[in-house]
Amino acid sequence: MSTSDTIDLVHASLGEQELAAVAEVFASGWPAGQGPKGKALEAQLKERYGAGDAVAVSNCGAALHLAMLALGVKPGDEVIVADYTFPAPAHAVRYVGAVPVFADVRADTGTVDPQAVADLIGPRTVGVIAVDTVGMPADYAQLQAIADRHGIFVVEDAACAVGATYQGREAGALAEVACLSFHGRKGATSGEGGALITADAALGADARLRSSFGIGSIFDQAQVVGLPIPQFTEIGYNFKLSDIAAAILQVQIGRIGELLKRRSAVAEQYAQLLADEELLSVPRVPEDRTHAWQSYMVTLDERVDRSAVAKALRAQGIGCGHGTWATHLQPVFEGGRACPVSADLFARNLAIPMHAELSEEQVQRVVATLRAAVREHAGARSAA
């Protein structure tokens, strides 16, 4: 889709190495899931995250659903979810008939506010789903301390966070269960894909079984001499990742460092060039963590007309978006409690192009166009 004068908001870095890996799968004759490539990917993820188990699944939404099932979340239970995010955590809570309780976020990081979580814990609370917001890890030390005090679980939604770190540890290994996304707009991708990473091998085994209709790997059974007839012991789902996708991911996981280095350079260039712009603020990353830069969101001053700025950028061929969502304001989740900080970020954030293939000249052009647009579309400061 890129032409010389359009600058895409996102762009998946997939190339010859990934194509060669797919060709191997075609030659092997096993394109379905839980085959040799799927198992190799799971071993690679388990090693990378120092985990008890890693389960490759079809997407992060499925991983979150399996996490709720493996953790035994039941109808009527309450699970506290970070509000400012792609609303997959709240969906996962609803899949199992439980109630998502929305927790507001820190204004400076967009990640869930540990104090808000502590304030929402009640007799029916069984756990918390924190989100590494567009690649910025949440406050796991505080969250884990709160969870331990109340005997509830923490799940890390690390969908956007491959490559990020928190207090020297990898995002994806910051809680008992973490869920990754390999969707085409994330830092490592197979088009669609996901993984559940867990310290607890029993949770991993439960998730793997339920990801394949409640029976084990068909590939494994085909290797056995004789005619074992597996039995279905659970109502499971088909959340398997194909071996075609797994092969692509094996290459992408190996490239996380290289791709993140490039995105980090883009983030640094934006931060430098936009530091003096009073009509917006750039992301600030706390000292104890690093960002995976799945997206780059600036927060516009309240005087700026965001939709007019977006229109101006798009008219120049520059991709942009609103960033992410205030979950509690989505019609399907309406009626919950207010999260004013999340609502404010949802109203004022603007995502600008961020991917590993942006050139310095393109970043300069985005900045020049953005600067002109915010100045042109800044009205009087609202009385509110």
Ligand SMILES: *Cc1c(COP(=O)(O)O)cnc(C)c1O
């Ligand atoms: C993208 C995203 C998801 C969903 O991932 P899929 O792989 O598309 O299901 C979940 N949570 C967050 C925070 C996301 O950004």
